[in-house]
Amino acid sequence: MTLRIIAVGKKHESWVSEGIERYQERLKRPFQIEWVFLPHSSLTDAAARQDESGRILSRINANDYAVLLDEKGKIIDSPALSKLLLVPLETSRQVVVVIGGAYGVDNTVIDRANFVWSLSHLVFPHQLVRLMLAEQIYRAQEIAGGRPYHHE
Numbered sequence: 750m751t752l753r754i755i756a757v758g759k760k761h762e763s764w765v766s767e768g769i770e771r772y773q774e775r776l777k778r779p780f781q782i783e784w785v786f787l788p789h790s791s792l793t794d795a796a797a798r799q800d801e802s803g804r805i806l807s808r809i810n811a812n813d814y815a816v817l818l819d820e821k822g823k824i825i826d827s828p829a830l831s832k833l834l835l836v837p838l839e840t841s842r843q844v845v846v847v848i849g850g851a852y853g854v855d856n857t858v859i860d861r862a863n864f865v866w867s868l869s870h871l872v873f874p875h876q877l878v879r880l881m882l883a884e885q886i887y888r889a890q891e892i893a894g895g896r897p898y899h900h901e
Contacts, residue, residue: 751781752834752886753843755808757801757850758875760786768880772887779838780890782883789850802855805847813843815862817854818882820872822865827899831889833864848878 761769761784773782787804790797809815814837825833837844847858859865868881891898 751779751783752838752846753783753785753808753813754846754848754879754882755785755787755805756848756875756879757787757805758789758848761879762876765876765880769883772883775887776890780834780886780893782886794852795855797850797852798855801850801852802858805849805854805858806861809845809847809861810843813845815864816844816846817858817862817865818846818848818868818878819853819859819865820867820870822867824867824869827885827888828892830866830885831892833866834886834889835893837863846882848875848882851875 776782785808787801787808790800792800816833834844847854847862849858868878868885873881888899
């Protein structure tokens with residue numbers, strides 16, 4: 750089983766791909782990443798949120814543990830993220846991390862999420878979020894394994 754990341758938007762830009770690949774090469778099951786890219790909606794505002802949210806939900810199964818990245822979510826530290834990801838993985842639940850589009854997601858995705866996570870009170874470009882997420886998943890793996898990558 751791998752972590753599935755659903756991201757609305759284009760595939761990684763080259764400057765992001767290199768960084769993501771650096772961390773992905775180091776990942777081992779169950780922390781390996783599978784990327785699913787959904788194209789941006791041709792609509793705007795609420796209509797785009799609804800369109801993209803419907804397509805996101807169609808990729809999440811009933812038993813999946815869904816983590817939504819959202820600026821209004823809860824801010825946690827890296828050890829807490831490691832535990833958050835490890836618990837469902839140890840019970841053989843698929844973990845799905847969702848990165849919504851430019852207009853965010855609607856309440857159907859928020860309500861479906863098992864956890865709504867904020868990287869920061871700041872807003873970041875989606876490409877940068879992908880890189881940060883890959884690094885944090887690698888860090889979570891290293892924390893779970895008791896390795897010295899993360900320093901308290």
